[in-house]
Amino acid sequence: MATGTAATISEPSFLEYKSGFRSWFYTTDHKRIGILYLVSISIFFIIAGSIAIVMRAELFTPESNIVSPHTYNVLFTLHGSLMVFFFIVPGISASLGNFLIPLMIGARDVAFPKLNLGSYWLYLIGAAILLFALLEPADTGWTFYTPYSAKTNTNVILLTLGIFVLGFSSILTGLNFIVTIHKMRAPGMTWHRLPLFIWALYSTAILQLLATPVVGITLLLLIAERTLGIGFFDPDKGGDPVLFQNFFWFYSHPAVYIMIIPAMGVISEILPVFSRKPIFGYKAIAYSSVAIAIISFFVWAHHLFVAGISETAAIIFSFLTFLVAVPTAIKVFNWLATLYKGSIQFHSAMLYALSFLFLFTVGGLTGLHVGALAADIHLHDTYFVVAHMHYVMIGGTVMGFFGALHFWYPKWFGKMLDDTLGKIAWFFVFIGFNVTFFPQFFLGVQGMPRRYATYLPEFESLMKLSTIGSWILAIGMIIMAYNLIKSLYSGEKAPDNPYNSLSLEWQTSSPPILENFKEIPVVTDWSYGYGKKG
Amino acid sequence: MSENHDEHITPYKTYVIIWLILMALTVITVYVAREIDLGSINLFVAMIIASIKATIVALFFMHLKYEDSITWVFALYPLFLLSLLIGLTSIDVFNRIVP
Amino acid sequence: MEQLTADHVHVHHIDPVEEYEQSKFGMWLFLGTEILLFGGLFATYAIFRAKYPEMFHLDHLKLDWELGALNTIILIGSSMTMAIGVTASKKGNNKLLIIMLAITIICGLVFGFNKYLEYTAKFAHHIYPDTSIFFSLYFMMTGLHMLHVFIGLIVLLIIMILAIKGRYSASYNTHVEVGGLYWHLIDLIWIYLFPLLYLIG
Amino acid sequence: MNWVPEAASSFAGKVDGVLWFVTVLSIVFFILITVLLIYFSFKYKRKTENDYTPYITGNQTLEIIWTVIPSILLFVIFAYGLIVYKEMRTPPGDAVEVNVTAKQWIWIFKYQNGKSTINELFVQHNRPVKMVMRADDVLHSFFVPAFRVKQDLVPGMYTQLWFNPTKIGTYDLFCAEYCGTGHSQMLAKVYVMSPEAFSRWEKGDEEETTTFASTKSPEELGKDMYSKNGCAACHSIDGSAGVGPTFKALYGKNESLQDGTTIEVDENYLRESILIPQAKVVQGFAPSMPSFKGILTDEEIDALIAYIKSLK
Known part of the structure; x- marks a missing residue:
């Protein structure tokens, strides 16, 4: 393990050393920027989540009675865009990644601290543009498919412009992380000693860096189509609407992995600590992250099996899609094996990690249904896809995110969370989530199309069940938010290393001092050396 | 640069030679496309020449050779x-x- | 791009060599992003050229290839002066660096001016971005490239001001190297745009 | 409750086969993982702070096993899906063609005998049909769950799908690709008819019995036309605002048009608006209504006007 770090340090922590508006919004400290991201994405998560509650309430009955169909369309567009671009893509990567990468690799900051602040400002600019866009919100769905997005009278330009700006925020964050991980590791922190969370964020950063520009130019072309009248996607001008979908998913499929890989990294950190066992198959997990990052570029058109693409393309993409399932399966089995013969502690963070394993498995396995060509034709654009996607995104990413919040909370804020309250919240979240989304698999198989403001009466009972689930989920979230905020004030003071973890971020004070470590640590072993040898 | 930093410094002369080569390739690509007109393989030839030029720029002007x-x-x-x-x-x- | 080369105010513990290596690597990563940003347009070009070869052939004849060739020569020339500037800076020859940066900037401005002439000539002939797919591509590609030229010029101008102020020496020239990389990329993309649009359409 | 909708096409059962195969495989793996997860969680629950835990870092054999077995299974799923897909995508040579045009927010079907219908697709039992489809404005998607078919309709490009209906009955047709405000109202019915009923319909008798039954008053007929032709997607009958003006108390009302003039809504204006919707657009509404020229007959328009007049 690392040496050279003092357990107790009398210097003020990064939270205390300076206060005031400027000390936050002009900070180049990666930890403060991480907190800024955390607060920002939480705000968008709450907004987008509330929108979802309204949508589910509207769907309680088949008719349209709370909001008009147009408003409903606006709501699901906003829900999707906010959740994807403002919450889940920057989510774990920008907030936890910023906070943890330098701490975990034993550096004092990221490679380009000013650029890091610049990325956050870009995020804010994107958010500000979004606020203007809300004056006349778009109704295109978060995928902005042409020709509808080129024709609708609503404000598509501002929303896409906001996302374009956010894209650059994401690109620069990824760039920063890659350079940091390559060039700033502490002495002795070899690639095969890197925590798996870092491997995950490294893979994510590659995707952020190289997939995002393609959606950037695509949205730019959409804006040009609406303003200058260029016609790459306009059939009346000789363009090809399906080309837009190809370009869009060239980013947006890798983006799914931008969302999920960091959560996989979180799980790889939480499981060994609360099982007190080394992670099983370190190299397999690390390399499968990188493999996913590479293969995920080859599979985008599996979103287009019925969009009018050629059969040849559909067959090739279906095949490649199944390839990307292999590294994912490998990870799940390795996590499971980590539990074997461990000493498992049901901390609230661990509960989220275990429910990740459970829910992500459901999400992953139902991915096989929609990857298989014949089945996808029936399931595409139905609630089955909605359920599958939410099982991966909430059951996977958000569970990982919540787990990370509960796990690293003492490190961020120097306060312990109320673990009992955490477990109660987890219970509601877990039950509520399943009640909301599991019925949607059946709805989808029975043919209920997605993005419907009104629906046929035959779907009513399952839709009602799903809506009731959303209320349970909301209760869980409210309890959790209460716990997170309350503990800031009344939480017990956290020790430096409450879980006896071996990784570097726990070897400094909680919360860490401004420069992270008094002296840069020298790493002599990997951070999963739990258990007794021999 | 400090001592431990063994960095390659390209002499000025190399750049001028590279520039001359690039100029020559530009002339060739224009000549081939406009005067000879190879028809369907025009694109192919033009892209080969452009790629040679790009490679040279990357290797020497951008010092990729020494990265x-x-x-x-x-x-x-x-x-x-x-x-x-x-x-x-x-x-x-x-x-x-x-x- | 200025931000890429974070200077050592907050992070006083980073030594210039490390910073140089990091910034250079960071810029290479950024160039990768740029390639894929243009990549969307190159892909669009490839698909529509294969789909509408006649349109591309007829429309590309309306472009002024001589002006395009002139701009190619100017831009490649500016790439050379930039490269010479980088070497000059590494050798500690600040005066030569400033001269080379000045020539590079002038070349960039002339390039921009030629583009302005070209665009106005097109508008005078009632050729706009929505005239045809080819011209949509022409305006989007050269427009995005022009945007990069502008950004590059601003970067080089800042570097030149800093050079005049004497910020660079044989031991510290990160900005020059990194700014140079960016400028070469602009050249690199033009090397493809020129034949694709002006010569073989 | 049925897990899957009724299987009413020749390949529906085969698609269900793929679905079941993947589902059963998934359940096997799901149970394997969940049981192990729960078993480990409780078997190895922490007893003391200093529990003994072994230092196990991995196992080459296990890694190979759980790489190779899933890979093989995944390939099998791919191949199975592909085989059925091929059949779903290859229409038999003797399939009857139907032209489908989708526009916001109606389905128009044109048959080889020159007939055309809106939001109602008539097909013959056990005779393969091939849909040749295009969209007029934005993307739409032809989705009949009972037949397990789905295909997007793309403006500027023809797409196709085929099916062989194997059960007589009425089935739902959905638009599955988001297409704007009326997306969830863009529904149609597919009628699978016996050969006798189908040929009667083809000869035109069916239409009389369904739409122009002499027992119905013009208002009632108009009401049928209103719901059949997708008017409801934009025009409400209860006074609430939609994509287009409401039909409630529309007749006799003075509407201000986009060019600033006012017009009293009479029979001629209603008729013109149905046939040439873009001619006089009411202020505050987008000129997005499709023309029903050649789709509705004069009698049908009369009935529709009578219905609108009846909505006071």
Whole structure:
């Protein structure tokens, strides 16, 4: 393990050393920027989540009675865009990644601290543009498919412009992380000693860096189509609407992995600590992250099996899609094996990690249904896809995110969370989530199309069940938010290393001092050396 | 640069030679496209010449020749992705069934 | 791009060599992003050229290839002066660096001016971005490239001001190297745009 | 409750086969993982702070096993899906063609004998049909769950799908690709008819019995036309605002048009608006209504006007 770090340090922590508006919004400290991201994405998560509650309430009955169909369309567009671009893509990567990468690799900051602040400002600019866009919100769905997005009278330009700006925020964050991980590791922190969370964020950063520009130019072309009248996607001008979908998913499929890989990294950190066992198959997990990052570029058109693409393309993409399932399966089995013969502690963070394993498995396995060509034709654009996607995104990413919040909370804020309250919240979240989304698999198989403001009466009972689930989920979230905020004030003071973890971020004070470590640590072993040898 | 930093400094003369080569290639590409006109393989020839030029610029002007392997990886991987974007999209666009 | 080369105010513990290596690597990563940003347009070009070869052939004849060739020569020339500037800076020859940066900037401005002439000539002939797919591509590609030229010029201008202020020496020239990389990329993309649009359409 | 909708096409059962195959495989793996997860969680629950835990870092054999077995299974799923897909995508040579045009937010079907219908697709039992489809404005998607078919309709490009209906009955047709405000109202019915009923319909008798039954008053007929032709997607009958003006108390009302003039809504204006919707657009509404020229007969328009007049 690392040496050279003092357990107790009398210097003020990064939270205390300076206060005031400027000390936050002009900070180049990666930890403060991480907190800024955390607060920002939480705000968008709450907004987008509330929108979802309204949508589910509207769907309680088949008719349209709370909001008009147009408003409903606006709501699901906003829900999707906010959740994807403002919450889940920057989510774990920008907030936890910023906070943890330098701490975990034993550096004092990221490679380009000013650029890091610049990325956050870009995020804010994107958010500000979004606020203007809300004056006349778009109704295109978060995928902005042409020709509808080129024709609708609503404000598509501002929303896409906001996302374009956010894209650059994401690109620069990824760039920063890659350079940091390559060039700033502490002495002795070899690639095969890197925590798996870092491997995950490294893979994510590659995707952020190289997939995002393609959606950037695509949205730019959409804006040009609406303003200058260029016609790459306009059939009346000789363009090809399906080309837009190809370009869009060239980013947006890798983006799914931008969302999920960091959560996989979180799980790889939480499981060994609360099982007190080394992670099983370190190299397999690390390399499968990188493999996913590479293969995920080859599979985008599996979103287009019925969009009018050629059969040849559909067959090739279906095949490649199944390839990307292999590294994912490998990870799940390795996590499971980590539990074997461990000493498992049901901390609230661990509960989220275990429910990740459970829910992500459901999400992953139902991915096989929609990857298989014949089945996808029936399931595409139905609630089955909605359920599958939410099982991966909430059951996977958000569970990982919540787990990370509960796990690293003492490190961020120097306060312990109320673990009992955490477990109660987890219970509601877990039950509520399943009640909301599991019925949607059946709805989808029975043919209920997605993005419907009104629906046929035959779907009513399952839709009602799903809506009731959303209320349970909301209760869980409210309890959790209460716990997170309350503990800031009344939480017990956290020790430096409450879980006896071996990784570097726990070897400094909680919360860490401004420069992270008094002296840069020298790493002599990997951070999963739990258990007794021999 | 400090002592431990063994960096290659390209002499001025190299740049001038490279520039002359690039100029020559520009003339060739214009000449081939406008005067000889090879028809269907015009595109092919023009792209080969452009790629030679781009490689020279990257290797010498941008000093890629002296960079470490990880820089090479990140310089070439985007090109691979670009070919993937063009290639796989073409498989779609040019194989669609017309009923 | 200025931000890429974070200077050592907050992070006083980073030594210039490390910073140089990091910034250079960071810029290479950024160039990868740029390639894929243009990549979307190159892919669009490839697909529509294969789909509408006649349109591309007829429309490309309306472009002024001589002006395009002139711009190619100017831009490649500016790439050379930039490269010479980088070497000059590494050798500690600040005066030569400033001269080379000045020539590079002038070349960039002339390039921009030629583009302005070209665009106005097109508008005078009632050729706009929505005239045809080819011209959509022409305006989007050269427009995005022009945007990069502008950004590059601003970067080089800042570097030149800093050079005049004497910020660079044989031991510290990160900005020059990194700014140079960016400028070469602009050249690199033009090397493809020129034949694709002006010569073989 | 049925897990899957009724299987009413020749390949529906085969698609269900793929679905079941993947589902059963998934359940096997799901149970394997969940049981192990729960078993480990409780078997190895922490007893003391200093529990003994072994230092196990991995196992080459296990890694190979759980790489190779899933890979093989995944390939099998791919191949199975592909085989059925091929059948779903290859229409038999003797399939009857139906032209489908989708526009916001109606389905128009044109048959080889020159007939055309809106939001109602008539097909013959056990005779393969091939849909040759295009969209007029934005993307739509032809989705009949009972037949397990789905295909997007793309403006500027023809797409196709085929099916062989194997059960007589009425089935729902959905638009599955988001297409704007009326997306969830863009529904149609597919009628699978016996050969006798189908040929009667083809000869035109069916239409009389369904739409112009002499027992119905013009208002009632108009009401049928209103719901059949997708008017409801944009025009409400209860006074609430939609994509287009409401039909409630529309007749006799003075509407201000986009060019600033006012017009009293009479029979001629209603008729013109149905046939040439873009001619006089009411202020505050987008000129997005499709023309029903050649789709509705004069009698049908009369009935529709009578219905609108009846909505006071």
